[in-house]
Amino acid sequence: MKKLMLIALIFTGFSMSAQTAEFGIKGGLNYGATGEYESFSDVSGDFTSSFEDGENKTGFHAGLFAQFEIVGIFLQPELMYTELNTEYSDFDYKLSKIDAPVLLGINVLGPLNIKAGPSFQYVLKNEIEDAGYEIEDVERDITVGYQLGAGIDLGRLGFDLRHEGSFQDNFAQGGEIATDSGFKIDSRPSQWILSLSYSL
Template identity: 65%
Template sequence: MKKLIVLGLILIGGSAMAQATYGIKGGLNYGATGDYENYGQVIGDASTVVDGKEKTGYHLGGFAKLEFLGIFLQPEVVYTRLNTDYGQFDYNIDKIDAPVLVGINVLGPLNIKAGPSFQYVLKNELENTTLSISEVENEITVGYQLGAGLEFGNLGFDARYEGAFKENNAFGEAASDQNFKIDSRPSQWILSVSYTLN
């Protein structure tokens, strides 16, 4: 019984010592989606593969942070626009990102963090072309984010890399005898500025 009381007091004390904050964030992202592949009527026909060129996008959202003894949990909800240049057209994705990061305060204002990133694709579209594209195979996918940050009072600066674990294709028709697919998974650098509201 005494052990249970002591354990309860430790948990209550730990919860009281944990610091919960929340805020807003936004910034730029620079990256691309996966390959564009133009093939015949059947996948596996002779095809042309084009690597997407990185372009600048943006993001805006909010975060919460629960910190205890230098370790923190940071879930976020962020609207992201990711752009890719495939030469003859641009491919744009609007998505909601929900990373759940675990981080450590390393030294002074510096921290490092990593964790899974859940994404929900709101819209994918082509620009500067008459080609049409279908919805992505999976609207909800899981990737990862990892990076480092600096905090100065309520102001924070963050640099991260975001990647994905598996393909998530969208298909389209280029001509009467040609089809294509684009791998929509992101590969991008994310630069953010955040402001803690409490």
């Protein structure tokens, strides 16, 4: 959380030197999945393991954004609440998090813009939607991924399509209740993000 507060202070300083500054709200849908699921068991010294990719599902996001422009280039920090759902063969995995992307962009043609940058993820809640499984907290509360995409600004309204990926794994360990079986899930998502924004 201290890292997120430091980012906010940097943005405040940047806004004081920007030629134009906008603030607004945004929200929308995300479609994707968290990372690889590995299950393993050790019965009578016979260790076995298997790997599985999760099935993409739809989630949502909502939050605030700012945009500071200098000489045709803009910096767009955001603070978003995001919920992700991923379906694996034995259970559904639900992740709630705060996303803080910091995107650098440029207007390329009329209302069209492109943008990219790092995305900081702070995990709020991580749970298995099945009573037969237990899961621990993720390894790191804060991790860094990336977002890149394009947007269209139509007055106060904006439409945005991005892809989000990860730079590093962030596993959560778990297991079946009353068995010697276990698993781990990479909580960093790979997803498409579709947003609608409104400048205040």
